[in-house]
Amino acid sequence: MRYRSRAVTGLALLASSFVASAPALADGEVNIYSYRQPYLIQPLLDAFTADTGIKTNVIFASKGLSERIATEGANSPADVMMTVDIGRLDAAVQLGITAPIASETISENIPAQFRDPVGHWIGLTSRARVVYASKERVDQDTITYEELADPKWRGRICTRSGQHVYTLGLIASMIAHHGEEKTEEWLIGLRDNLARKPAGNDRAQVKSVYAGECDISLGNTYYMGKMETNDKEPEQKEWAASVRLIFPNAEGRGTHVNLSGVVLSKNAPNRNNAIALIEYLTSPKAQEIYADSNFEYPVTPGVPVSERVKSWGVLKPDSMPLSDIAKFRKAASEMVDRVAFDDGPAS
Known part of the structure; x- marks a missing residue:
């Protein structure tokens, strides 16, 4: 079953959305908790689905997602959480809701300064x-x-x-x-x-x-x-x-730069699909989509910034x-x- 929320801004509404719909556990899906508004990431997710056949299910909230995953524990349907700012990424690690990611693809795509040394968070774009x-x-x-x-x-x-x-x-x-x-x-x-x-x-x-x-x-x-x-x-x-x-x-x-980034949920029910999504988000193709649609800086070396961003200076x-x-x-x-x-x- 697929679930989606466009503007869930409180934990009460977020909780009710899970009561109304069971978590998606099919092999061909990945469940995303996102602090990033859906319209910002949808072009990326659509491209991921077109390339892999894996469906993406998104729950959006402006706050409380890390705590929600911690409360859900082993029953959490979350596979990944997308957020902004190194502070929120680090806070997720401190809550104990993340799992380290070992991926040669990600290591090759993302410079070490934009990754957690142990692999608990991965930077996707910088600002x-x-x-x-x-x-x-x-x-x-x-x-x-x-x-x-x-x-x-x-x-x-x-x-x-x-x-x-x-x-x-x-x-x-x-x-x-x-x-x-x-x-x-x-x-x-x-x-x-x-x-x-x-x-x-x-x-x-x-x-x-x-x-x-x-x-x-x-x-x-x-x-x-x-x-x-x-x-x-x-x-x-x-x-x-x-x-x-x-x-x-x-x-x-x-x-000084900061990040948007992603973490893998410790109890991800669709772990392989989650890692596939994270690897995709670090690819040059996805990084270019991010750069063009959100006016951010790619963190994958060699991916150009958009013409608008370039016009602001080096x-x-x-x-x-x-x-x-x-x-x-x-x-x-x-x-x-x-x-x-x-x-x-x-x-």
């Missing part, structure tokens, strides 16, 4: 944490993360919550490079340079630059593509046109393994609270 700069009010075309604490930016920076996974990833990378003491000094300087309390998503920060509330903001690269092509909300095209992307630390260690990614950065996420979260980052510059 860079960049600066969105006003075309009218910012002249420079280079910047570093460290510079964001410079007083010259006082009252000119917008960002989302310090406790959001994207922000924690950046702070954790700063700790990995500079240690906790220097990173805390930096975070205080960044806090004091904020134009307002952190609030909203990455697109909201660009809207604030467009409105003149701040001059630069922090955001993921793919949001530029989402705004530039948003025909349903054309005002977002105006926001995007008001800014340009600057890749921090491009002349040094490189720009990405030199930080080469530090994300598994090393993930170790400092707890320290990053504690630091955000300690300096009252989310209280804004008045704190």
Whole structure:
């Protein structure tokens, strides 16, 4: 039996969907729990089914999937879980819901820096944490993360919550490079340079630059593509046109990147099909589909970025393994609270 959910956003609804339909255990299927919205991954899944004959069944939720798999235990129908951010991938491992993947195909396709050293998670695409700069009010075309604490930016920076996974990833990378003491000094300087309390998503920060509330903001690269092509909300095209992307630390260690990725469920009922899916998602064909449809960077070497992404400039990614950065996420979260980052510059 096949089950599918298009917009399940709460655990209660997610639970009821399993009561209403039995898990798919047929040889020709694979069951996917996804934090990634179905429309983002459907082109990939359709191509996988066309090439392999294996059906894909998707449950989508915005939160709680890792905990759901842990609660379901040995009876979980989940074969794989797709998510974003190294923090969520690492959290799944810490919950004990994943199994290591031993695959020569995956090892050949995905560089070691984008894989868990033991194989518990696999990166599928990357996105860079960049600066969105006003075309009218910012002249420079280079910047570093460290510079964001410079007083010259006082009252000119917008960002989302310090406790959001994207922000924690950046702070954790700063700790990995500079240690906790220097990173805390930096975070205080960044806090004091904020134009307002952190609030909203990455697109909201660009809207604030467009409105003149701040001059630069922090955001993921793919949001530029989402705004530039948003025909349903054309005002977002105006926001995007008001800014340009600057890749921090491009002349040094490189720009901080994060991942979308996948894990194999420890109790996967369709294990072979699950591994086949993960191998497929790391293939050049699938990586190119991802790159074209989601404005993200392929992690399989040799796969080109889309023309739109290429137009934003050249990405030199930080080469530090994300598994090393993930170790400092707890320290990053504690630091955000300690300096009252989310209280804004008045704190």
